[in-house]
Amino acid sequence: MILCLVGTNPYDFIRLVKTVDEIALKLDIPIIIQTGNTKYKPVNCEYFSFKAKKELNELMKKSELVISQGGYGSMTDAIMLRKKLIGVPRKIEFKESQDNQIELVEYYESKGYLQACYEIDKLEGIVLDILANKFIFNEYRRETDIKVSSIIKDFLND
Amino acid sequence: MLNKLSKLSHQHKILAISSGGGHLTELIHSIKDISISREDITYVVFKTEYTKETLKGTNHYFIIDPHISKFKYLINAIWALLLYIRIRPTVLISTGAGIAIPMILIAKRFGCKIIFIETGARVTSPSRTGSFVYKYSDLFIVQYEPLLKHFPNAKLGTLL
Secondary structure (H helix, E strand, O other): OEEEEOOOOOOOOHHHHHHHHHHHHHOOOOEEEEOOOOOOOOOOOEEEOOOOHHHHHHHHHHOOEEEEEOOHHHHHHHHHOOOEEEEEOOOHHHOOOOOOOHHHHHHHHHOOOOEEOOOHHHHHHHHHHHHOOOOOOOOOOOOOOOEHHHHHHHHHHO | OHHHHHHHHHHOOEEEEEOOOHHHHHHHHHHOOOOOOHHHEEEEEEOOHHHHHHOOOOEEEEEOOOOOOHHHHHHHHHHHHHHHHHHOOOEEEEEEOHHHHHHHHHHHHOOOEEEEEOOOOOOOOOOHHHHHHHHHOOEEEEOOHHHHHOOOOOEEOEOO
């Protein structure tokens, strides 16, 4: 199964949902799309708008590939679960987001955690290459061992 | 140790504020290990299906998403003041986004400690909210090393 995520961003991300819906026609593997606030409704695959995080994680665990918007939440979840991942940044110029998602996608790409898709017409090729095992994904490596919660605990104890 | 923990839980009242989605997920992770009674943590977030579901069973209040409307932003600021008076926190923790700014300024004014965590979505360039809030923060945390250049007094923590 392939899982496609657009996150909770209030803006439409039709580019991604529509393209994945079209790719679904050409693949034998089922695709499920989380459409979030995107109004376009897929016709070739299952979809839902939102799910609680736990359920979403269960779904992700069962997926062999995750195609995600360039948002922090969905991408890091997929990386932590060691999923094959494609990151598709939303673009401000298409009114898909208020923030630039390219920075994070580029960074994770440089670490080998994901394959980036900057032009939506390249997505199908990337999906096929990944399904044919043409890429190697790196495991996530922490940048530090200090947890944010420990920093906060220390601060509060002072 | 035990003494210290119980003291901690008596001392602090946390107001945790963020927008919805990834910011809230990070916020929850950042405080889940802190030994403080759940009653002493109050969340203030956007109202979405996701946040309603995620915050079931916690103390929480919803605020409207102003997007780019200045009028709604003003309403949010007034609402923030009312909520602040009601909650009376000793510590404010936020992961952004811009929605947290009025509450942070109000809290700072009343002597509340400010903890700001720059979102994991920011790797090399600081967020606008982060840059603005930096000087008001008593503790500022980043999740990627490259950001320490912009925030020299920040602490680096591992990804939430």
